[in-house]
Amino acid sequence: MRRLCSAVLMALFVLSGCGEGGSHNSHLLLITLDTQRADFLGSYGHPETVSPHLDSLAQRSLFFEKAYATAPFTGPSHASILTSQHQSTHGVIYNGHRARNLTIGESSVTLAEHLNQSGFNTMAVVSGGPLDARFGFGRGFEGFNLVPQMGYLDSGGDPAQVTRRAGNWLLDWKHTGKQERFFLWVHYFVPHLPFLNRPDVRDSLGIEFDQTVDEESAATLPVAQVRQAYRAEVFEMDRFIGQLVARLEQLELADDTIIAVVGDHGEYLQEHGWTNHHGLFDEVLHVPMFIHWRDLRASERRPGTVSTIDLAPTLLDLLEVASLATAEGKSQRREAAPAPVFAEWRDFRLLNQEAPRPGEFQVMVRAGETKLIRDMLFPEASQCFDLSTDPAEARNLFGPNDPLTAELGALLDDHIKNSLPHGLAGIDDIQIDSKSLEMLRSLGYVH
Ligand SMILES: [Zn+2]
Known part of the structure; x- marks a missing residue:
């Protein structure tokens, strides 16, 4: 009886299309x-x-x-x-x-x-x-x-x-x-x-x-x-x-x-x-x-x-093709556990080897409705938002003692150090002093 119920449920599941198909x-x-x-x-x-x-x-x-x-x-x-x-x-x-x-x-x-x-x-x-x-x-x-x-x-x-x-x-x-x-x-x-x-x-x-x-x-x-x-x-x-x-x-x-x-x-x-x-x-x-x-x-x-x-x-x-061995993403065919997502931005201006300005090299983590945009070269220009109350990203919460900044910063550090096989690309494009470069290296952002 129990097996029959399972079979009926599975048939209904397939018919409704939930999570199946392809x-x-x-x-x-x-x-x-x-x-x-x-x-x-x-x-x-x-x-x-x-x-x-x-x-x-x-x-x-x-x-x-x-x-x-x-x-x-x-x-x-x-x-x-x-x-x-x-x-x-x-x-x-x-x-x-x-x-x-x-x-x-x-x-x-x-x-x-x-x-x-x-x-x-x-x-x-x-x-x-x-x-x-x-x-x-x-x-x-x-x-x-x-x-x-x-x-x-x-x-x-x-x-x-x-x-x-x-x-x-x-x-x-x-x-x-x-x-x-x-x-x-x-x-x-x-x-x-x-x-x-x-x-x-x-x-x-x-x-x-x-x-x-x-x-x-x-x-x-x-x-x-x-x-x-x-x-x-x-x-x-x-x-x-x-x-x-x-x-x-x-x-x-x-x-x-x-x-x-x-x-x-x-x-x-x-x-x-x-x-x-x-x-x-x-x-x-x-x-x-x-x-x-x-x-x-x-x-x-x-x-x-x-x-x-x-x-x-x-x-x-x-x-129904074998997965991609080099993929960093995951199949979302079935509902997956929530996971943070990441993005990177570098301005073309960095290629001109002029002195960089804030906002030209950033990395982002978003976890649920919270978000950190870290400025890699000018950390004090980083930004942190709670989109559940501030969807327009107008109120910057970033600060050395802000708990959300710390929480998201740890996720970003982990991503850069452990998920990117070569660290962050593009450092070579930037006219950056040796002290700053050493700092980025010591933090594990550049391999
Ligand atoms: Zn485009």
């Missing part, structure tokens, strides 16, 4: 959203129309309410998503097209390499210079397609081309009658500055503002206009994602494809007096992350803090 024969579509704040998607609570297609996917997803990027930059963050490692481990600590031509380290294994070795056909369509194959992002992909920039500084490739090329690859894959599974990575750059004036998009959303917003005007225009311009960009990207998913459906691949959606970092829309993305406040680190598949009957929401380095292990678990 398959040994599913394909994988990974969609990375550049510059996408979590709070500017409907599924994360945005009150206006902004992301109907992504929201539709999110309705039947393993849905992470509090996912944190490892970096506020495209190259470093994507390298973490693909390797399941922190920046100091995979080595891409700046965007390679602007600095040092950094590539993903030889000892790191990417999701594409791992899946390709496991028999998947692999293809990438990306739309930003920081993700060029020469920085290691092409590793493991049989095909790699970088859609060229549209001509604006720091702009990405045309999202229509990205969608078309990804769709055409799916069509070819289907028509060749391949028996393998596929892994397709598609990267959209649309909500990155500049926020283009697309009259049809803004009209459809009822936005009466007709300027393109660039980095300069993002800081000076009324904040309501900047937010609406950003919203229109997200809506535009969402439209193309809708087209890509429709293509999967037309080709009758949707039922057999796991669709993972993740943001690489967010964007300041004048919070803290800032624009663009840098530093380690929540506006640039809290990103959307969810995994959709058809077997799931309803959204399975996970309220706990997770990192984007947890995505690859979770996907491998769902795909």
Whole structure:
């Protein structure tokens, strides 16, 4: 009787989709959203129309309410998503097209390499210079397609081309009658500055503002206009994602494809007096992350803090492929015990070998609703927040006698000394006096 009850319960559990799903024969579509704040998607609570297609996917997803990027930059963050490692481990600590031509380290294994070795056909369509194959992002992909920039500084490739090329690859894959599974990575750059004036998009959303917003005007225009311009960009990207998913459906691949959606970092829309993305406040680190598949009957929401380095292990678990030996993240397929998450930030200015300034080299730990941003070169400029009472990160609690500072500091020390095989990367970039370097060494931050 007891065994029968267990069997019935297990059947109900599987039918409801709770904690189960995925398959040994599913394909994988990974969609990375550049510059996408979590709070500017409907599924994360945005009150206006902004992301109907992504929201539709999110309705039947393993849905992470509090996912944190490892970096506020495209190259470093994507390298973490693909390797399941922190920046100091995979080595891409700046965007390679602007600095040092950094590539993903030889000892790191990417999701594409791992899946390709496991028999998947692999293809990438990306739309930003920081993700060029020469920085290691092409590793493991049989095909790699970088859609060229549209001509604006720091702009990405045309999202229509990205969608078309990804769709055409799916069509070819289907028509060749391949028996393998596929892994397709598609990267959209649309909500990155500049926020283009697309009259049809803004009209459809009822936005009466007709300027393109660039980095300069993002800081000076009324904040309501900047937010609406950003919203229109997200809506535009969402439209193309809708087209890509429709293509999967037309080709009758949707039922057999796991669709993972993740943001690489967010964007300041004048919070803290800032624009663009840098530093380690929540506006640039809290990103959307969810995994959709058809077997799931309803959204399975996970309220706990997770990192984007947890995505690859979770996907491998769902795909029923062996885990990635070099991963620093953990599968979140089933609810895991709460664990702290970490991020790193280095300003490009450090490469100029000028005297460093506060805020240019920081590391972050977040544990539950508490957070420490440690300034590695100017410790007195560190910041500590209790987000349960201060979600805007406006009241800095940092202090030598503050118990929260001490508690989070111990977690950060442990992470840097024991979890990062090479310590913190990037010290060589900094014009730093020998005494300070010795101090960082003695603390175990540099190996
Ligand atoms: Zn980015």
